[in-house]
Amino acid sequence: MKVRSPLLAVIIVAVFVSGIGLSMAFNLWRTEASKEPARYESGEFAGEYNPADIRGSYTFGDIEDTFGVPAQVLGKAFALGPDKAPAAYQVKELEESYGELPDGGEIGTDSVRLFTALYLGLPYTAEETTRLPAPALDLLKEKLAPADIDSLRGITAEPQDLVPAAPEEAVPENTEESAAAGEVKGNTTFGELLEWGLTREQIEGVLGIPMGPRTVTVRDYVKEQGLEFSVYRTALQELLNTQ
């Protein structure tokens, strides 16, 4: 049996199209992380979500949804600036915000894993270069024994080492009042719109449908409803600009 190039071309394209199509039909085609972390497989905490599987693409809102650590708490622990909405803040942004610390340590994804584990009393071994911001240690004082807090001081980055504003200034008491209006992008969540000052009624007035969950991006939500994101993006941006 021989195969000539026209037939081979058809087979190649057909196998790709049908393979991807079938996997989509069976809901197996995923190009993004499921945002459901792996669980401990054994031991005392078997079956619980494992902070070691927190990824840079997770938002603090995702961590709230899966681990139950409030996004606001994470926002305070990592001293987010007033222009950041904790629920929509991606873990990987920390590395860009803080950069490398003077002692060679880093505040990044592994810091969030460590903080989450300590906050929930779960076992986790952090990397040697992992650091926690000072506000995180303050929050953990309520959760850990004094001896444990003392042992964490060695990996705590002091306020003067942190690139963002000092924690006292950076952690807003009421983010809804102090958050500045931002730019509506593809990754903007409903939570961000609320924190930028829009009300649920205003958002629903623009969309014409009930608002989605706080951690869901507006783009994904309207797309699911079969609507054109660019139209609503413009209208929401205009609404924000008039605030």
Next chain:
Amino acid sequence: MKRKGISLRRVVQIFFLLLITLIAVNHTLEERGIEIPLVGSASLHAVCPFGGVVSIYQYAAAGTFTKKIHESSFILMIIVFALALAFGPVFCGWICPLGTVQEFISRIGRRLFGKRHNNFIPRAADRYLRYLRYLVLGWVIYATAVSGVLVFADYDPYYALFNFWTGEVAVSAFVILALVLLAALFVERPFCKYACPYGAVLGLFNIVRVFGIKRNTDTCINCRACDRACPMNIQVSTAGRVRDHQCISCLECSSETACPVPATVELAAGNISIKKAEV
């Protein structure tokens, strides 16, 4: 060369090149709230079948994917493996956008150097250099399994080519991309021949593929047109069936393209029978 005008293979290559380019661009635009209609916006990692290969160990050991790799990479890996089992590394010869870009550059090289193009490296050295890609493959799989991250991304010219505008590409990947494109002026598909870890994996399917490149020795006139046409420098004229690990199933050697005798070099399963009238 028999063929005039653009080949069907080139059409398929350009289709996948455009598709990957649009997906990569769309992924960036999505961040700004703009989308190209009807084009997916997945990350380049999510639509790379090699991501599935490097994730096999972690998936088997922990049931999770390597960071930035998702189910889509596994599905693409299975599709490409199925095609390779049947027809050999058609992914390399017909789909891979980096292979396509290297071929485009090599067209310039052919004009500059004529017959010397693709023959600069002495055959004795070249023969061994071809196994370098298995060292790269071994290192990539080991390093990925140990670290749990896509270590090859920092050296991957394919990633650099389709992400150069994002600011996420390591300098090392840019340097390797530049070297690959420069080398393509002198050698056909230099990255595929000497360094591509995915090509190394797919090349192994040449040993077991169902449809192989077969030469009918009864009708072959030993003109060696097939040898000259092969971008991977395989000596088709000395083989009954090509099992070389570097074959990319491009069919450039076949009777459809280079071979002047009908039905002499073909992609076939079983024995190729020749009707005397066709010869």
